[in-house]
Amino acid sequence: MENQTQRKPRILCLHGFRTSGEILKKLAGRLPQTVLEKLDLVFLDAPFPAEGKSDVEGIYDPPYYEWFQANEDYTEYTNFEECLAYMEDYMLKQGPFDGVLGFSMGGMLAALLPGMQEEGVALTKVPKIKFLIIISGAKFGGSKYGVPKLAANALSSPIKCPSLHFIGEKDFNKEDGTVLLESFVDPVVIHHTKGHTIPKLDDKAEETLLKFIEKIQVVPGHEE
Template identity: 70%
Template sequence: MAEIRAPGKPRILCLHGFRTSAAILETQIRKWPESILEKLDLVFLDAPYPSTGKSSVEGIFDPPYYEWLQFQVHQDHTEYQNYEECIAYIEDFMVQNGPFDGLLGFSQGASVCATLPGMQEEGVALTKVPKIKFVIIISGAKAGGAKYSAPKLAANAFAAPIKCPSLHFIGEKDFQKTEGLALIDSFVDPLVIHHPKAHTVPRLDDQSVKIAQNFVEKILNLATT
């Protein structure tokens, strides 16, 4: 049964990081100011696959932990497995619990989110749900960039500039920084929050709150159209 949609609020599907969980991402996001959160209808989804290895958050957050994709590292490149199954799992959830206006993702979840608008535009994914109106990318990486191979289904995800509005979080000490910057260049209408931390969901300082509020105002208008 689909959840009741909060009236007047953009409904956002949130995808957590590698070997974490929906509950962990929700805990991280809830550190943001209520002035931001009160305007959003956030839905958090666990990835389909139980963690196959040690989680970087063990001892910080309780298990269970999940991962969206398994991957194999070949020299300097990473190849993903189970990509099509993962995307089908996300779409099925969106069908049953939507409609959703946009997507939010952290780390591996952000990398998945970033591919979806282009794949939907191409007609190879999310064909059963309304068009994605915006994305929020936190410590994401570009599939098909310098470090990560593009799965076959996502081969053309960034062939054309992504037109939907996007908000990107870039950490100065994040090991994904270079790939996160590459994602910014793939979007037509990006807003960017730079923060001094590493690979994390950051708290928002005064300047970041202003940028986030500008983005929220933009997507509030989109959600009502």
């Protein structure tokens, strides 16, 4: 029976560019069973059908989705507000959610949410996000990506929300994922030897992840 003093943290999971919730669910299945059994993971498809080729074609089946659109050099974005409204609507109907897990583009998006909530420009109708898990993420406003206008100040003051970051040695986002750490107060980091993926974790990384989950456990009666 589940321990009466706590419940599983409910986590909204945001997939990568031109993939899907189903694909992220398969990738997340690589996480240790000891971790998966402690979390209530909910996988959301992004609101827009992919408008171009997906990097996972031939590896994972379609359909593929994208959160919003960008110009070629990632300096201008469209449908970013629509994406946030879509997420908030889902969170209202299917929540409440305790935290957000994001992979790749989903991780970049997840990193912006607490600051935007704090500022009152997004997700104002849902409870504050209590923690983030960012896998192969990167910083908007880093070396490769401009910032959507609405999120201009999202990372301007350090994010106090507890965060766990997976950074891969061979990941093309490694540099911008490392820069993103500076936007958080006391981020927890799992370094791994793989590339842009969810890796199988060694014992040390598993222990780090389990400790983080212990920190974010929700105790009924003590919720904000």
